[in-house]
Amino acid sequence: MFFIATCEKTNNKEFVLFDFESESVLDEFHWKCHTLFSLSDDHAVHGEKSLKLELFPSSYPGLSPKLKHHDWRGYGSFCFDVVNPSPEPVSIVLRIDDKKEA
């Protein structure tokens, strides 16, 4: 799977969280077993690179970013582009952890 993530503000301004243009961005993700990620030239919709994810069977293989920003007030949507090169469908779960008092 291939990936890019952005956030969109209510006044249509876009804040790009990850565009995967440099290797150093891979250090901004928590890693775990059964998930491999690397940069790829394929399927880039923003810039020249995308993130290639190789997912092996386990409980919830995927990505967990180390976000520097945590206050998303004023943002209307979270967008991401993903490509599944396999002929078989893949289910995606997006999980957002939110503070109760926020």
Add this chain to the structure above:
Amino acid sequence: MIKYIVFSLFLVLFFYGRYMEPNTIKIREININSDVIGNALKNKIIVHISDLHISRFGKVETEVLNIIDQINPDLIFLTGDYIKWKGDTKPALTFLSKFEAKSGVFAVMGDYDYSDSKNSCLFCHEKGSGRPTKQHNVHMLRNSSQKLNIGKQVVKIAGMDEGYDGLNELKKIKDMGDQDTLLLVLSHSPFAFDKFSGKDSVLMFSGDTHGGQVSLPSWLFKLLGYEKNVKYNYGLFQEGKKNMYVTRGIGTSHFRFRLFCPPEVAVFRF
């Protein structure tokens, strides 16, 4: 007098099994009569090795690599247990880095490879990172499958890793099998053979048993509690259209000793 003869014989056998046979690598050529397999892998050479249990990169490992280099296979299959229990992964990763084959090197991991949960990740990942390892070019098939281009043929290959029983992917892998198209399966445990139908053209490569390390009758393995050696100790097993080869492996676990069960490199020529 007889006591001395028996004792001497015991000493000779012990010395041979401890210091000589584990260092004597045999090349075993296996023939499989199957039109589906023969057509899919026509003129191709596959090498299968397993259960290396490497603690250091030594003479045995060097000889195995020399043997494989001389054979010059199209595919190399590795079926797990590359390290000792909770052992150092570095010699094993160095060994894996030496493998090259025209159509690829494919592998699964064994129970020993998972014995140290932190270091087991090094077979696939760079240390402390989600990046794929750069230490070797071996494709680790972790309960996953892919299509493989071998010359003009497309063959399906799947790897069954630890814990395959509880996974949905097992059903997907089993569904890949059919009567007319070859499915290659790598599995550390030979019991995975029981998961496939005899109606499907499956060629499985497996290890784990070490051939018993000592050549014993099956009733004795049963008495000792080694169920896998009772049913699938070593060799070629055929049931309908499915075939499995269980290799004796290269290394030893627990105690370095082999008697009339030498380490082997298995070669399949189609």
